[in-house]
Amino acid sequence: MITGVIAAQALHLPHVNYTTIMPELILLGGMLVLLLVSALFKKALPRDFYATSVVGVGVASLIASLVLYHDVASHGPFTAIAHSIDIDGFSVLFLTLVSCIMIVYPFFAHAYLQREGLDGVEFFALPLISGAGAMFMASANDLILIFLGLEILSLPLYVMAGMDQRREASGEAAMKYFIMGAFSSAIFLYGMALTYGATGSLNLAEISAFLAKNYIFGNGVLLAGMGLLLIGFLFKIAAVPFHYWSPDVYQGSPTIATGFMAAIAKAGAFAAMIRVFMATFPTLASDWQPLLWVIVVLTTLFGAVVALVQKDVKRMLAYSSINQAGFILLGLQADTSKGIGASLYYVFIYSFLILGTFAVVAIAGARGDAIHDIDDLRGYAKSHPFLATSLAIFLVAQAGAPFTTGFLAKLQVVTAAIDAHSYALAVIAMISAAIATGFYLRIVYVMFGDGTDTRVSVPAEKEVYSVSPLGQLGVSPWLFTGIVLCLSVTILFGFWPQPLVDFATHAKLLFV
Amino acid sequence: MGSLNSYLPIFLLAVLAVAFAALSLVASKLLAPKRPTVAKEEPYECGIVPTYEPPRRFPVRFYLVAMIFVIFDVEVIFLFPFAVIYNQLGRFGLVEIIVFALAVFFSFIYLIANGALDWGPVKATKPNIGDGAMRTTRGTVRRYGSKDNKAA
Numbered sequence: 001m002i003t004g005v006i007a008a009q010a011l012h013l014p015h016v017n018y019t020t021i022m023p024e025l026i027l028l029g030g031m032l033v034l035l036l037v038s039a040l041f042k043k044a045l046p047r048d049f050y051a052t053s054v055v056g057v058g059v060a061s062l063i064a065s066l067v068l069y070h071d072v073a074s075h076g077p078f079t080a081i082a083h084s085i086d087i088d089g090f091s092v093l094f095l096t097l098v099s100c101i102m103i104v105y106p107f108f109a110h111a112y113l114q115r116e117g118l119d120g121v122e123f124f125a126l127p128l129i130s131g132a133g134a135m136f137m138a139s140a141n142d143l144i145l146i147f148l149g150l151e152i153l154s155l156p157l158y159v160m161a162g163m164d165q166r167r168e169a170s171g172e173a174a175m176k177y178f179i180m181g182a183f184s185s186a187i188f189l190y191g192m193a194l195t196y197g198a199t200g201s202l203n204l205a206e207i208s209a210f211l212a213k214n215y216i217f218g219n220g221v222l223l224a225g226m227g228l229l230l231i232g233f234l235f236k237i238a239a240v241p242f243h244y245w246s247p248d249v250y251q252g253s254p255t256i257a258t259g260f261m262a263a264i265a266k267a268g269a270f271a272a273m274i275r276v277f278m279a280t281f282p283t284l285a286s287d288w289q290p291l292l293w294v295i296v297v298l299t300t301l302f303g304a305v306v307a308l309v310q311k312d313v314k315r316m317l318a319y320s321s322i323n324q325a326g327f328i329l330l331g332l333q334a335d336t337s338k339g340i341g342a343s344l345y346y347v348f349i350y351s352f353l354i355l356g357t358f359a360v361v362a363i364a365g366a367r368g369d370a371i372h373d374i375d376d377l378r379g380y381a382k383s384h385p386f387l388a389t390s391l392a393i394f395l396v397a398q399a400g401a402p403f404t405t406g407f408l409a410k411l412q413v414v415t416a417a418i419d420a421h422s423y424a425l426a427v428i429a430m431i432s433a434a435i436a437t438g439f440y441l442r443i444v445y446v447m448f449g450d451g452t453d454t455r456v457s458v459p460a461e462k463e464v465y466s467v468s469p470l471g472q473l474g475v476s477p478w479l480f481t482g483i484v485l486c487l488s489v490t491i492l493f494g495f496w497p498q499p500l501v502d503f504a505t506h507a508k509l510l511f512v
Numbered sequence: 513m514g515s516l517n518s519y520l521p522i523f524l525l526a527v528l529a530v531a532f533a534a535l536s537l538v539a540s541k542l543l544a545p546k547r548p549t550v551a552k553e554e555p556y557e558c559g560i561v562p563t564y565e566p567p568r569r570f571p572v573r574f575y576l577v578a579m580i581f582v583i584f585d586v587e588v589i590f591l592f593p594f595a596v597i598y599n600q601l602g603r604f605g606l607v608e609i610i611v612f613a614l615a616v617f618f619s620f621i622y623l624i625a626n627g628a629l630d631w632g633p634v635k636a637t638k639p640n641i642g643d644g645a646m647r648t649t650r651g652t653v654r655r656y657g658s659k660d661n662k663a664a
Contacts, residue, residue, distance in 0.1 A: 011600040039625035
């Protein structure tokens with residue numbers, strides 16, 4: 001009976017162009033193969049193998065992303081798979097970014113697992129799933145697909161937050177992150193439902209076409225839907241007042257997972273958020289711009305001020321990342337293509353900064369992430385000159401020092417705000433940046449100031465890494481390579497920013 | 513579009529749900545006779561007075577088995593609509609569902625390899641350094657209060 005009813009309607013299968021989702025498929029396929037291989041071998045495989053594989057998978061997906069970039073450059077942007085996937089300069093930028101994160105992350109994961117004396121596929125397989133989710137969010141042209149991407153991105157992150165079973169704080173972080181994440185997903189879903197009710201479609205392009213054609217007076221349903229979608233995104237990027245989960249989660253998670261989480265969740269959530277608000281709700285800009293104005297003020301100021309009084313490095317970095325999220329929102333708030341270019345550039349460089357920062361913090365934290373007080377970094381520059389210098393560079397870059405990528409990032413978003421005549425907002429953001437400089441420099445001062453490294457664990461660290469010629473620096477070859485990758489992005493594009501700026505400013509959305 | 517009338521039933525349903533829950537609670541508070549006895553205060557066990565305390569913590573393996581069940585439950589949920597319009601989907605549908613089933617199967621293999629179905633005495637399937645990683649020299653020194661104890 002049911003069969004008859006359904007069969008009566010002709011089934012229209014969409015044409016599936018697999019190359020448009022090739023980067024995602026590579027990540028997911030790589031994850032499955034890694035899981036299978038790890039399951040089939042009775043003995044735990046060396047972490048060198050896993051790390052190398054993930055780097056390989058990342059390189060493969062980077063190549064696939066660049067192939068798509070070439071397509072966009074030569075044929076222009078297009079939609080695929082029943083118009084649910086957008087391949088435009090914007091999505092290609094994020095595909096490239098996520099692939100790069102995938103290439104850099106395994107170096108740090110390897111160093112972390114080596115220090116903890118742990119083996120296992122989980123720290124390498126889970127991020128691949130997360131990365132695929134972030135990619136789906138960036139290229140989705142459909143609210144359903146954005147939601148799926150959000151979940152694919154988040155679920156592995158919840159698990160990674162709780163991976164350190166020996167620390168109670170890790171379990172607490174996972175639980176908090178999971179509950180708050182599930183809550184925000186529900187809010188996001190409700191926003192989707194209301195938006196569908198108001199516009200009759202879940203396809204981003206169709207929604208914006210509908211809104212362009214029909215002007216609706218007093219449409220509370222649509223505004224409520226948009227507001228709930230906004231809250232869902234703000235939860236994920238931890239903007240004030242939806243930031244409560246982030247300091248606890250950042251502090252409790254294994255430090256290496258925190259860094260990955262900070263990079264990938266921001267990339268995915270900002271990608272989807274910018275697309276939804278710039279491409280789908282441009283006609284409602286007069287409604288969401290004031291909202292974002294308030295959010296940016298709260299986020300930048302709150303993040304900077306509260307970070308000042310933190311004692312724990314990871315907690316301080318959590319608040320600092322709230323502050324940085326405010327700056328990225330600043331570009332979106334401007335609602336100009338220049339602002340979007342600035343935001344994209346910011347997201348891109350911030351991913352490398354935060355990965356590198358947390359990698360050094362993770363290694364400085366000693367076994368079991370035991371030592372994360374800022375005071376414990378006293379004398380770190382003497383015992384670990386290479387690591388301390390790298391951390392200092394990452395931190396001053398986040399503060400916006402010249403000759404690093406952070407300078408241009410801050411300059412661009414603030415210029416975009418000024419061009420959009422949001423003078424007050426630009427001033428407030430700059431004040432928060434000045435406050436933020438205080439706590440970034442505080443860590444640098446502690447590391448390079450007087451005092452000796454009191455951590456007794458230093459000899460043990462040397463022992464772990466002494467097999468390598470880099471042991472003198474207190475780093476393994478993996479860690480060294482990862483940090484050098486992040487440093488080179490930060491410094492190279494700090495001196496020679498044009499290619500990256502061009503990449504970001506040409507990352508146009510398909511439907512604007 | 514434009515009229516909120518179509519949302520009225522949903523709103524009414526929500527009001528009804530809240531009212532029903534509130535009414536039931538209030539009514540049972542007001543109407544139910546309260547004559548507690550020792551047997552009534554015990555945790556409910558099918559009306560039988562329990563003879564011993566139930567164990568507080570259940571082995572985590574039960575949850576693993578439940579999760580394996582959920583994995584295949586989800587697979588069946590996707591297989592059912594596929595089976596209904598199998599003929600129309602043709603080769604495309606078949607390939608897609610095989611890829612999906614393989615992905616689920618791989619995760620099952622992963623679970624088995626990690627000992628999800630081993631019910632014997634607990635054995636570590638992967639080298640586990642256990643508490644060792646918590647034991648930094650710093651922590652040990654703090655715990656035993658001796659500066660000379662620098663082994664580890």
